Amino acid sequence: xxxxxxxxxxxxxxxxxxxxxxxxxxASAAAPVPNKGDTAWMLVATILVILMSLPGxxxxxxxxxxxxxxxxxxAQVFAIFCMISILWVVYGYSMAFTAGGSxxxxxxxxxxxxxxxxxxxxxxxxxxxxxxxxxxxxxxFQLTFAAITVALTVxxxxxxxxxxxxxxxxxxxxxxxxxxxxxxxxxxxxPSAYADPSGFIFGKGALDFAGGTVVxxxxxxxxxxxxxxxxxxxGYGKEAMAPHSLTMxxxxxxxxxxxxxxxxxxxxxxxxxxxxxxxxxxxxxxxAAAFSWMLAEWLLKGKPSMLGLASGAVAGLVAVTPAxxxxxxxxxxxxxxxxxxxxxxxxxxxxxxxxIDDSLDVFGIHGVGGILGALxxxxxxxxxxxxxxxxxxxxxxxxxxxIIGQVASQAWGVGVTILWSGIVSFVLFKLIDxxxxxxxxxxxxxEGLDTTTHGExxxxx
Amino acid sequence: xxxxxxxxxxxxxxxxxxxxxxxxxxxxxVTEVKxxxxxxxxxxxYRGAEYVVDFLPKIKLEAAINSDLxxxxxEAIEKSAGTGKxxxxxxxxxxxxxVIRIRTGESGQDAL
Numbered sequence: 001x002x003x004x005x006x007x008x009x010x011x012x013x014x015x016x017x018x019x020x021x022x023x024x025x026x027a028s029a030a031a032p033v034p035n036k037g038d039t040a041w042m043l044v045a046t047i048l049v050i051l052m053s054l055p056g057x058x059x060x061x062x063x064x065x066x067x068x069x070x071x072x073x074x075a076q077v078f079a080i081f082c083m084i085s086i087l088w089v090v091y092g093y094s095m096a097f098t099a100g101g102s103x104x105x106x107x108x109x110x111x112x113x114x115x116x117x118x119x120x121x122x123x124x125x126x127x128x129x130x131x132x133x134x135x136x137x138x139x140x141f142q143l144t145f146a147a148i149t150v151a152l153t154v155x156x157x158x159x160x161x162x163x164x165x166x167x168x169x170x171x172x173x174x175x176x177x178x179x180x181x182x183x184x185x186x187x188x189x190x191p192s193a194y195a196d197p198s199g200f201i202f203g204k205g206a207l208d209f210a211g212g213t214v215v216x217x218x219x220x221x222x223x224x225x226x227x228x229x230x231x232x233x234x235g236y237g238k239e240a241m242a243p244h245s246l247t248m249x250x251x252x253x254x255x256x257x258x259x260x261x262x263x264x265x266x267x268x269x270x271x272x273x274x275x276x277x278x279x280x281x282x283x284x285x286x287x288a289a290a291f292s293w294m295l296a297e298w299l300l301k302g303k304p305s306m307l308g309l310a311s312g313a314v315a316g317l318v319a320v321t322p323a324x325x326x327x328x329x330x331x332x333x334x335x336x337x338x339x340x341x342x343x344x345x346x347x348x349x350x351x352x353x354x355x356i357d358d359s360l361d362v363f364g365i366h367g368v369g370g371i372l373g374a375l376x377x378x379x380x381x382x383x384x385x386x387x388x389x390x391x392x393x394x395x396x397x398x399x400x401x402x403i404i405g406q407v408a409s410q411a412w413g414v415g416v417t418i419l420w421s422g423i424v425s426f427v428l429f430k431l432i433d434x435x436x437x438x439x440x441x442x443x444x445x446x447e448g449l450d451t452t453t454h455g456e457x458x459x460x461x
Numbered sequence: 462x463x464x465x466x467x468x469x470x471x472x473x474x475x476x477x478x479x480x481x482x483x484x485x486x487x488x489x490x491v492t493e494v495k496x497x498x499x500x501x502x503x504x505x506x507y508r509g510a511e512y513v514v515d516f517l518p519k520i521k522l523e524a525a526i527n528s529d530l531x532x533x534x535x536e537a538i539e540k541s542a543g544t545g546k547x548x549x550x551x552x553x554x555x556x557x558x559x560v561i562r563i564r565t566g567e568s569g570q571d572a573l
Contacts, residue, residue, distance in 0.1 A: 242507055301506055311508060348509035361508060 008202060016091065033091060034123060041271035042137050048262025049144035053151055056259050060252025060314075061155055063245040064360050068448025069159045070458035071245065076163070077151045078172050084147040087174060089115055092146055094137045095175075096182040098147045105200040108183050115139070125190035126269035129393070133269055141266060146182070149215045150174050155360030156223025156436075159241075160445050163453050165278045165438045169428060173222055177424045181214045194393035201329065205406070206413035207381060209278065210267035212322025212374040213417040220367030224358060225425035230438050232357035234445050246306055246324045253310035257286055260317050264324040277388075278324040281332035282317065285324075288336025289316025289343075304313050318369030323377040328386025335376050343369045344432035374414050378407030386394075462557040462573065463531050467522045468496060468550040469542040474520050480541035481524065483532045486554030487573070492521045519550065525560050527573055 058077040062070050084092070101109055112118060118139070123132035150170050154161075176456035185208050189196025201213070208214060233241065260388060264282045268275040293312025298304040319339030320332055327335065346368035347361040358364065381387035382401045390406070394397040432438060439445070444452035451457065469477060474491065481489065495516035502515040526534055528533050535552060562572040 240512055241510070242505060242512055297506075303506065305506060307507055351509050364508075 015373075018241075031087070032123065032125075032130050032250070034133050034137075035131070035270070038126070038133050038270040039137060042133055042141055042266060042269065045262035045266025046137070046141045046144055047146065048259045048296050049141070049266065050081075050259075052256050052259030052263060053077060053148045056255035057148060057151055058252065059248045060256055060310075061158065061360055063248030063250075063252060063450050064243045065158050066241060066448070067244040067458060068450055071157055071454050071456055072163070072449035072452060073154065075454055076154045076161075076166055079163075079167065080151045080154070081147045083181035084150050084174055084416060085143055085168065087171060088143040088146050089139070092174065092179055093142065095179045097139075097142065097187055099187075099197065100183070104187075104197045105203070106184060107180050108187060124204060125192055127191060127274075127391075128270065128272070129191035131270055138269065141269075142182070145211060145215060145263070146174060146178055149178055149219050152215070152219035152362060152366060153226065156358050156361040157226040158359040159449065160233050161226070161437075162232060162440050162441050162451075163430050165436055168436070169226075169432055172428050172432075173425060176428065177218060177222065177421050178214075180420065181218050184416065185211075185214050185413060191393050201413045201416055204412040205214070205390075205409035206374075207326055207377050207406070207410065208322040208374065208413060209325040209377075210264045210321045212318070212370045212377070213413045216318050216321060216366040216370030217374065217414065217417045218379075218421045220363045220365075220370060221421035222425040223362035224356065224367065225422060226429055226438075227358045227363075229426065229433060232383070233359065234442060236357050243307070246310075250306060250310050253313055257313055257317060260286075262282075264321060268325055274325050274388075280329050281320050281324040281327060284329055285320035285332040285336035286313050286316040288333045289313060289319065289340035290432040292337045292340030293344045294340075295366040296341050311347065311361070312340040312344070315339045315346075315365050315369045318343075318366050319373035319376070321370070322374045323380060326377055326381035326388050326390075328380070328388075331380035331386050335373065335380060337378070339369055339372055342372050371414055371418075375407060375410050379403055381406065462558060462570070463528050464555050465524045465526055465531070465534055465538075465559040466553040466555075467538050467542065468494070468519050468546060468552075469522060469538070470544065470550060471518055471520045473542045473544075474522070476541040477522060477538055481534065482536040484537055485530065486524050486526060486534060488524070490523045492523075494519050494521045497510055498548070498551070517548065525557055525573060527570060 009179055012179050054077070058074045061077065062073045065073055091110070091113050093115065094110055095108045098108040098111045100107050118135055120134060120136060122135035124135045124138045125132055126417040150173065153173070154166065184199035184201040185206065186199065186202065188194065188198035188202050206213070235241070261279050261282055265275040265278040268278055273354065290309045290312035293315060294304045294308050316336040319335050322333070323335060343365050346364035350368065351358065351361070379385065381389065382403050383389040384401070389398040389401045391397070429438065440449065440452065467477070478489065496519050497515050497517055500517060502513060502517060505512045505514055523570040524534065531554065538552055559568060561568045
């Protein structure tokens with residue numbers, strides 16, 4: 001009898017315990033948990049964007065400069081990637097993607113400095129209500145965007161900038177131009193807190209899926225201001241400055257295109273139909289742009305060049321970046337065809353007009369392409385043109401679309417980026433020039449940065 | 462002894478080399494050079510920057526020969542290097558004062 005009672009009691013205790021366990025599980029099931037598919041995809045997307053910098057952009061740029069400066073370009077991109085990676089995790093992520101109190105329109109706060117409070121279990125929402133990915137994953141994905149944006153600027157002042165001055169510029173520009181831009185365009189409360197304070201440009205309703213303003217126009221202004229303040233390369237316009245290896249440039253461009261799928265489709269933050277849409281747009285817009293640039297060059301200059309194909313492809317990639325998750329594939333083709341031709345003008349006609357030695361055409365491609373893409377998004381995102389429209393989280397459905405209204409919102413984004421980035425970049429360059437000098441000595445520029453700055457030769461033939 | 466220097470089109474090198482071997486020329490030195498004469502260059506285009514390239518790739522061939530062999534050598538080179546088009550090249554002949562074989566110390570005709 002005693003044994004039976006003991007058994008009975010222990011069974012009841014066991015039931016109570018398991019009931020409590022069930023209750024606890026039910027409670028924690030209420031808090032969303034990352035989906036393994038979304039997490040796996042975003043890990044891959046992050047890696048693809050790293051590939052865009054290392055070695056994609058490095059080789060794309062490197063092949064375009066003269067032999068004597070090849071290593072300097074590779075070193076600049078590599079070093080910037082490393083430096084921005086550290087600065088991002090220490091304070092960059094916090095200042096871009098947390099609430100900034102009274103300054104929240106323009107910059108975030110310090111709540112995530114040193115990634116304080118972030119654990120592998122922390123989550124952030126995607127663009128779907130109740131869907132999350134690990135916050136650390138969102139953080140490291142965005143790290144790759146910050147790094148490549150800063151690295152992009154070096155194209156404007158290649159072959160003549162002092163390495164030390166460049167590193168100082170990179171750190172300051174990252175802090176004063178990239179972080180505010182990322183915050184203004186991309187910071188918001190998420191689908192479950194859509195009414196929370198957001199960044200200024202986000203608040204104006206501007207759409208920028210993967211960074212037409214934050215990355216491309218921003219970097220282009222940085223490059224342009226640098227090219228202006230540094231001045232032209234010695235012998236520009238008189239001496240031959242032909243690319244030393246278009247083979248490397250093609251390899252770089254190809255890696256950029258492949259990596260860009262992580263950049264664009266990954267900006268969806270989860271693996272669903274919208275990510276696929278972004279990927280499809282990233283294929284067709286790029287292909288269309290490469291072709292239209294090639295045809296324009298063939299018609300106007302006589303020959304279809306490999307460099308034209310590669311440049312056209314990059315132009316298409318830039319133009320589709322802000323649009324990729326919002327427009328339809330046919331719209332992407334149109335955007336690509338336009339982008340190729342307009343950016344071809346950007347590196348020929350416009351370049352001649354401006355008279356600035358933007359060595360690797362950062363403004364001609366990323367600036368012009370970014371502006372075109374950002375404004376075109378306002379038109380092509382319209383459901384009447386095959387676009388997705390804009391989702392209204394308050395109403396729980398796609399909102400009524402006004403092309404004029406949306407283009408006006410886009411113009412806010414473009415205008416603020418040009419002004420903010422342009423002014424900050426110009427001031428930084430002037431300051432750094434005053435304090436430490438931006439340019440290498442003439443003899444060093446003549447001999448080449450590889451041997452004089454880095455003590456090495458790119459090729460021992 | 463004569464020093465024969467010939468500037469020829471690069472793809473003709475093998476033919477010239479065979480023709481010279483056939484008449485008994487034992488050794489030649491070859492360098493890759495650039496140059497122009499009456500043959501026009503070409504334009505290269507990189508985005509917006511156009512470059513006119515005057516210099517064309519050529520091969521410079523040098524051979525130290527016995528003076529007796531000179532006429533045969535000139536004929537051999539002319540025949541094998543010629544295409545009939547502008548840019549075939551030129552041959553320069555100069556007197557050679559001394560030739561020494563480094564390994565053995567032989568000089569003059571014995572060193573050729």
